[in-house]
Amino acid sequence: MAPSVSAPHVLNISDLRRQAQRRLPRVVFDYIDGGAERERSLAENMRAYDDWRFRPRSAVATRSVSLQTRVLDTDLALPFMLAPVGSSRLFFPRGEEHAARAAGRAGTGYILSTLSGCRLEDVKAATTGPAWYQLYLVGGRDVALAAIARAKAAEYRALVVTIDTPVAGLRERDLRNGIKELLTFNPLVCWPYVCQMITRPGWLLGYARDGGLMKFPNIVLPSGPMDYADVGAALEASMVSWDDFPWIREAWGGPIVVKGAHTADDARRAVDVGASAVVVSNHGARQLDGVAATIEILPEVVAAVGHQTEVLLDGGIRTGGDVVKALCLGARAVLIGRAYAYGLAAAGDAGVTRAIDVLRTDVIRTMKLLGCNDVQALDASYVRSARR
Numbered sequence: 320m321a322p323s324v325s326a327p328h329v330l331n332i333s334d335l336r337r338q339a340q341r342r343l344p345r346v347v348f349d350y351i352d353g354g355a356e357r358e359r360s361l362a363e364n365m366r367a368y369d370d371w372r373f374r375p376r377s378a379v380a381t382r383s384v385s386l387q388t389r390v391l392d393t394d395l396a397l398p399f400m401l402a403p404v405g406s407s408r409l410f411f412p413r414g415e416e417h418a419a420r421a422a423g424r425a426g427t428g429y430i431l432s433t434l435s436g437c438r439l440e441d442v443k444a445a446t447t448g449p450a451w452y453q454l455y456l457v458g459g460r461d462v463a464l465a466a467i468a469r470a471k472a473a474e475y476r477a478l479v480v481t482i483d484t485p486v487a488g489l490r491e492r493d494l495r496n497g498i499k500e501l502l503t504f505n506p507l508v509c510w511p512y513v514c515q516m517i518t519r520p521g522w523l524l525g526y527a528r529d530g531g532l533m534k535f536p537n538i539v540l541p542s543g544p545m546d547y548a549d550v551g552a553a554l555e556a557s558m559v560s561w562d563d564f565p566w567i568r569e570a571w572g573g574p575i576v577v578k579g580a581h582t583a584d585d586a587r588r589a590v591d592v593g594a595s596a597v598v599v600s601n602h603g604a605r606q607l608d609g610v611a612a613t614i615e616i617l618p619e620v621v622a623a624v625g626h627q628t629e630v631l632l633d634g635g636i637r638t639g640g641d642v643v644k645a646l647c648l649g650a651r652a653v654l655i656g657r658a659y660a661y662g663l664a665a666a667g668d669a670g671v672t673r674a675i676d677v678l679r680t681d682v683i684r685t686m687k688l689l690g691c692n693d694v695q696a697l698d699a700s701y702v703r704s705a706r707r
Contacts, residue, residue: 371614
């Protein structure tokens, strides 16, 4: 029986996180939940929102609030989109399709990871909203060109190029949970880690019915779709550099979003290579530990390129108040990752829908309490730094 994801069982994203933890094997839950090394930046991504305090206007009538925004010439009903989260089919059968469907129903966009367990064509067909395709160069240039061609044919609206993965970060939880051993399929090697699967029979049954260990159908090698193997090694062998953007731009022919800008200099470089938008991101604190929180870097990037391109942000968003603070500091919209991944892991489509509803309700309430009836009117006057 699926857990209830309606109130009063789920009032916030933390409630969805707890339900996901109860349903998933530890190795899968920690893949969603964990960060790099000592996870200092993971904690800081969330904590840093507390460094910004709201400055509300009182006695302002805000009976209705408009959340509509426009990103890359596309109207969205919400000021947040669903970020690319790799291997979502591990969380729930046909996970990427469920998440895309929920996003479309809410009137917002979904970004599909190259490292998806579902075909990009099937994910695009599942949503009524805009979809973007996130690109890694896994498999090399020819494999990437084939994926770009498929994304164009399927009418994805933007290509998101991630620039912060020259190698996978050291995610200690994954190693302690035996991810490498489990992928050997050698019973003598992986047996100590199998019990975490057996103790989650609901997840295990759904996973088996969905085909078991997935491949990556959007990374088509000469031998066929790429196996679920050591992604870190594959990323290291195929990192993207600024020199790759001319051929990527020529092959795509549409808007390109550069994801992973964490300094003003990189944001300016993204503009120079033709980015229509940049995403201030530290990869959910899963790459380099010890970097600043994204909300701390956002003003620097907005000041550098906000007049030339659209600026988005991801990282650490768990409440509607976090969304509003990012908008006040200049983000056109934000991307949510773990916040919806917990919902997907807890209950599939219904869980993602609940995550979106929680954040939407939070944003509306926060806006009313701020005395602002339109997200387009938010600016830095609605917040102040607690560090000053």
